[in-house]
Amino acid sequence: MDFWDVFWLLLIFIPLLLIWAFAIVDIFRRDDLSGWLKALWIVVVILLPFLGTLIYLIFRQPGATAQERRAMDQASREFVEKYSPNDSAQQLKLLSDLHDRGKLSDAEFAEEKTRVLDAARAHDTPEEKARMLDVARPHDTPPAGPGTPPAAPADTAGPVAPPPTTGGSEPPRRPRGFGA
Numbered sequence: 517m518d519f520w521d522v523f524w525l526l527l528i529f530i531p532l533l534l535i536w537a538f539a540i541v542d543i544f545r546r547d548d549l550s551g552w553l554k555a556l557w558i559v560v561v562i563l564l565p566f567l568g569t570l571i572y573l574i575f576r577q578p579g580a581t582a583q584e585r586r587a588m589d590q591a592s593r594e595f596v597e598k599y600s601p602n603d604s605a606q607q608l609k610l611l612s613d614l615h616d617r618g619k620l621s622d623a624e625f626a627e628e629k630t631r632v633l634d635a636a637r638a639h640d641t642p643e644e645k646a647r648m649l650d651v652a653r654p655h656d657t658p659p660a661g662p663g664t665p666p667a668a669p670a671d672t673a674g675p676v677a678p679p680p681t682t683g684g685s686e687p688p689r690r691p692r693g694f695g696a
Contacts, residue, residue, distance in 0.1 A: 539569045547581045604636035
């Protein structure tokens with residue numbers, strides 16, 4: 517085989533054969549063509565391989581089959597579920613980032629922020645609100661109850677001493693599960 521035989525085979529004949537096969541498979545998998553129309557296209561594509569395939573590809577209506585549309589819809593839903601923020605803090609951070617980059621106008625930002633905060637308030641249960649209040653309260657003083665005098669404020673006049681060091685020049689260690 518000389519160079520031109522290989523060139524003809526690899527760069528002309530095989531791609532045309534693949535396009536011809538694609539057209540035949542596409543005719544069979546289309547759900548918008550009736551049985552007689554499919555049979556007519558198959559006859560045209562098989563009897564006139566190059567010209568029939570070219571005519572089919574020019575006149576074929578673009579679009580996906582019903583199965584492909586369902587698969588694309590499902591993939592889109594899975595993507596949104598996987599990568600969308602799932603709590604109000606992440607949603608607000610995302611909104612702020614979009615607003616800072618100029619993708620959201622001030623009005624759109626305010627509207628979405630209100631929507632996120634209203635949704636967060638609607639989903640808060642009494643137990644969750646109590647837990648949030650417990651986290652916000654300092655843990656070194658007991659909660660003031662009936663009959664207990666309120667705790668005196670801490671002395672804040674002097675400087676706060678730094679935490680004790682280990683004395684070595686060893687860098688702090690990372691907790692397990694945070695990278696290498």
